[in-house]
Amino acid sequence: MNSGRSGTDSWPYPTLIAHRGGGIHAPENTLAAMKTGYLHSYTMAEFDVKLSSDSVALLMHDSTLDRTTNGHGPVMEKTMAVLEQLDAGSWHSESFRGEPVPRFSTVAQYLHGLGMMANVEIKPCAGREVETGRMVGSLCVDLWRDRFVKPLISSFSVDSLVASREAAPDLPIGLLVREPGKDHFAVLESMGCVSIHCDHRFVDAGLVRLFHDHNYRVMVYTVNEPNRVSELLALGVDGIFTDQLELMAKKFAQHLADTGRKIAAPPMP
Numbered sequence: 582m583n584s585g586r587s588g589t590d591s592w593p594y595p596t597l598i599a600h601r602g603g604g605i606h607a608p609e610n611t612l613a614a615m616k617t618g619y620l621h622s623y624t625m626a627e628f629d630v631k632l633s634s635d636s637v638a639l640l641m642h643d644s645t646l647d648r649t650t651n652g653h654g655p656v657m658e659k660t661m662a663v664l665e666q667l668d669a670g671s672w673h674s675e676s677f678r679g680e681p682v683p684r685f686s687t688v689a690q691y692l693h694g695l696g697m698m699a700n701v702e703i704k705p706c707a708g709r710e711v712e713t714g715r716m717v718g719s720l721c722v723d724l725w726r727d728r729f730v731k732p733l734i735s736s737f738s739v740d741s742l743v744a745s746r747e748a749a750p751d752l753p754i755g756l757l758v759r760e761p762g763k764d765h766f767a768v769l770e771s772m773g774c775v776s777i778h779c780d781h782r783f784v785d786a787g788l789v790r791l792f793h794d795h796n797y798r799v800m801v802y803t804v805n806e807p808n809r810v811s812e813l814l815a816l817g818v819d820g821i822f823t824d825q826l827e828l829m830a831k832k833f834a835q836h837l838a839d840t841g842r843k844i845a846a847p848p849m850p
């Protein structure tokens with residue numbers, strides 16, 4: 582239980598993480614996005630997982646289909662067979678026309694083939710928090726059974742995280758919030774989280790120190806300005822999600838595969 586909990590242990594993940602797989606360069610949450618992240622030298626992808634009406638886990642950020650596919654209406658009202666017929670690519674650009682909505686299991690196998698790590702964000706449709714958490718946790722156990730580096734599971738939904746924890750007691754989990762603070766320690770502790778994932782605009786030196794002193798990793802989303810990445814690196818954040826894959830890979834190449842880092846020892850009183 583709580584295998585990765587001790588924050589001073591080495592950490593298997595890189596600092597720079599490809600947001601939604603391919604950032605700005607590819608249609609989010611698709612196989613093409615994962616390939617794009619890989620081709621830009623990223624070793625870890627973040628993506629969003631929810632369930633179809635027939636409870637198949639798939640990648641999609643929004644609760645409706647309209648923004649990122651040629652379909653309409655709520656995702657959770659469609660079967661996977663229907664979702665798989667949609668075009669999830671041409672909203673981005675013509676060259677991705679026909680890119681399908683992928684199953685979570687297909688993406689996991691694809692990432693294994695690329696040798697990439699994963700941050701699996703559970704993004705449940707309203708009312709399906711527990712079911713989605715349980716299913717994603719269980720799938721993470723099965724799909725990464727033979728992999729040395731396990732996926733980092735995260736969610737804004739505490740109910741989803743609790744359910745995923747029950748299904749996957751040995752996998753690391755992180756709590757997603759907008760504005761982090763001391764109030765989050767109770768829930769982090771109760772769920773055995775390894776990390777807090779927060780909006781970078783609410784992160785400063787004191788905040789990073791506070792969470793590091795309590796052995797929690799600090800992950801920040803979504804950072805698309807190189808100067809801000811530099812600042813956050815100087816603060817010692819542990820993970821930075823970015824859409825600007827090409828730009829950041831050029832400027833911060835050493836952070837694409839800087840795995841195994843420990844949290845710096847807290848300063849002496």
Ligand code: G3P
Nearest residue numbers: 627629702735778802822
């Ligand atoms: O997991 C980090 C980030 O992806 C959270 O926000 O809305 O892009 O899923 P969102």
Ligand code: MG
Nearest residue numbers: 627628629702
């Ligand atoms: Mg996300």
